[in-house]
Amino acid sequence: MRKASLLLCLLLPLAANAQQLSVDAMIDRDMASMLSTYKMLHAAPELSHREEKTSAFFAGELKKLGFTVTERLGKFENAEWTGYGVVAVMKNGNGPTVLVRTELDALPVEEKTGVPYASKVRAKNDAGVEVAVMHACGHDIHMTSLLATAKLLSELKSQWQGTLVLLGQPSEETGDGARALLKDSLYTRFPQPDFAIALHDKPDIETGKVGYTPGYAMASATSIDLNIRGIGGHGSAPETTKDPVVVAAQVVMALQTIVSRENSPLDPAVVTVGSIHGGTRYNIIPDEVNLQLTVRTYKEDVRQRILASIERIAKSAAMSAGIPADRAPIVKVSEGTTSTYNDPKLLERLTPALQRALGEENVLVKVPPMMASEDFGYLSLDHKIPATIIWLGASDPQKVKQHRETGAPLPGLHSALFAPVPESTLRTGVKATTAVVLELMKK
Numbered sequence: 079m080r081k082a083s084l085l086l087c088l089l090l091p092l093a094a095n096a097q098q099l100s101v102d103a104m105i106d107r108d109m110a111s112m113l114s115t116y117k118m119l120h121a122a123p124e125l126s127h128r129e130e131k132t133s134a135f136f137a138g139e140l141k142k143l144g145f146t147v148t149e150r151l152g153k154f155e156n157a158e159w160t161g162y163g164v165v166a167v168m169k170n171g172n173g174p175t176v177l178v179r180t181e182l183d184a185l186p187v188e189e190k191t192g193v194p195y196a197s198k199v200r201a202k203n204d205a206g207v208e209v210a211v212m213h214a215c216g217h218d219i220h221m222t223s224l225l226a227t228a229k230l231l232s233e234l235k236s237q238w239q240g241t242l243v244l245l246g247q248p249s250e251e252t253g254d255g256a257r258a259l260l261k262d263s264l265y266t267r268f269p270q271p272d273f274a275i276a277l278h279d280k281p282d283i284e285t286g287k288v289g290y291t292p293g294y295a296m297a298s299a300t301s302i303d304l305n306i307r308g309i310g311g312h313g314s315a316p317e318t319t320k321d322p323v324v325v326a327a328q329v330v331m332a333l334q335t336i337v338s339r340e341n342s343p344l345d346p347a348v349v350t351v352g353s354i355h356g357g358t359r360y361n362i363i364p365d366e367v368n369l370q371l372t373v374r375t376y377k378e379d380v381r382q383r384i385l386a387s388i389e390r391i392a393k394s395a396a397m398s399a400g401i402p403a404d405r406a407p408i409v410k411v412s413e414g415t416t417s418t419y420n421d422p423k424l425l426e427r428l429t430p431a432l433q434r435a436l437g438e439e440n441v442l443v444k445v446p447p448m449m450a451s452e453d454f455g456y457l458s459l460d461h462k463i464p465a466t467i468i469w470l471g472a473s474d475p476q477k478v479k480q481h482r483e484t485g486a487p488l489p490g491l492h493s494a495l496f497a498p499v500p501e502s503t504l505r506t507g508v509k510a511t512t513a514v515v516l517e518l519m520k521k
């Protein structure tokens with residue numbers, strides 16, 4: 079008995095190694111084609127709401143691998159926009175349903191990386207204005223990594239069971255893509271997942287590593303338009319006016335007390351006034367001032383409380399300035415994105431699998447959370463479906479080291495200079511995603 083278990087102990091790491099070797103060998107075999115796919119996608123980025131060619135390519139590749147593919151999914155508020163969502167399903171016996179998401183869209187950024195495959199694309203944005211376009215958020219890395227993972231998993235069908243759902247999500251950058259998919263009955267037309275996974279590159283983590291944040295990882299984002307109305311007049315005769323510039327100034331200062339005085343220090347929140355516009359010249363008191371705010375929180379009740387505070391502060395400042403009730407401020411709240419909550423139990427389960435695949439030192443288990451936002455959270459249906467985003471290191475380790483030691487700039491996401499290291503980032507992305515899916519769907 080003792081001998082047998084000793085033998086088992088000796089054999090287990092060998093078996094794990096053999097399996098790992100074969101995944102590595104498969105990645106080696108496919109690397110040249112992965113790199114050419116990545117460079118092709120990088121050189122041909124498309125803006126949110128316009129991912130026509132990208133989605134067709136993504137769908138075509140998955141069809142070749144034997145997935146059942148549905149294209150043009152997603153219903154936006156603006157009915158003129160086509161939903162370019164792609165859902166690819168592979169059924170492989172009884173077992174859990176696992177969804178893995180990639181985004182399809184790029185950004186209105188003019189690329190300045192100087193890489194040979196840099197984008198020179200210009201295209202019209204939603205407003206009809208021509209802009210430069212770049213995959214400055216690495217969604218080309220995510221697509222390539224997911225396609226290569228799909229190929230491996232279609233060859234490794236004897237090692238997993240259940241239903242694999244690969245999702246090409248449009249319009250992540252505009253924050254409305256995941257909602258558009260759900261509005262188009264994503265989870266009734268296709269199997270609702272038991273787990274949802276996404277990979278996102280992160281420039282401040284070294285390529286070769288992954289990391290994650292258990293619990294709240296990214297904030298919800300809400301945009302607010304605040305229209306402060308007064309009664310305009312001559313700049314030399316303030317007594318005949320109700321000056322909205324002064325009220326706006328008071329409101330901007332009073333808004334600072336929401337986070338500092340009304341909110342628990344244990345609940346992260348941000349209220350930022352990003353834009354303020356009023357008036358036309360020196361000696362005219364304008365009729366109105368317009369402000370644009372962003373609010374970031376993790377918890378929904380905190381978000382609701384902050385939105386109510388903004389309205390209360392704006393209205394009371396106008397009232398105390400003597401602005402009549404029919405000229406009270408107008409507060410318009412636009413839904414942005416929900417927060418991203420990484421299910422801690424799911425991450426506990428995935429950690430050993432990722433450590434086996436990548437080496438313990440390459441798995442950072444507690445990356446600090448951020449107040450940036452992402453719309454992947456919607457796919458968890460308010461935390462009902464265990465979900466997680468896994469950060470994929472993307473930068474040259476030497477540059478990350480220099481950045482940490484000397485503060486040397488390291489181009490971040492959405493930067494015109496963001497250039498992930500393709501080969502090892504793709505390799506790590508494929509290994510990590512394969513390990514996660516095989517863990518969740520193992521036989």
Ligand SMILES: [Zn+2]
Binds near residue numbers: 215251491492
């Ligand atoms: Zn982005």
Ligand SMILES: [Zn+2]
Binds near residue numbers: 181215216217278
């Ligand atoms: Zn992104």
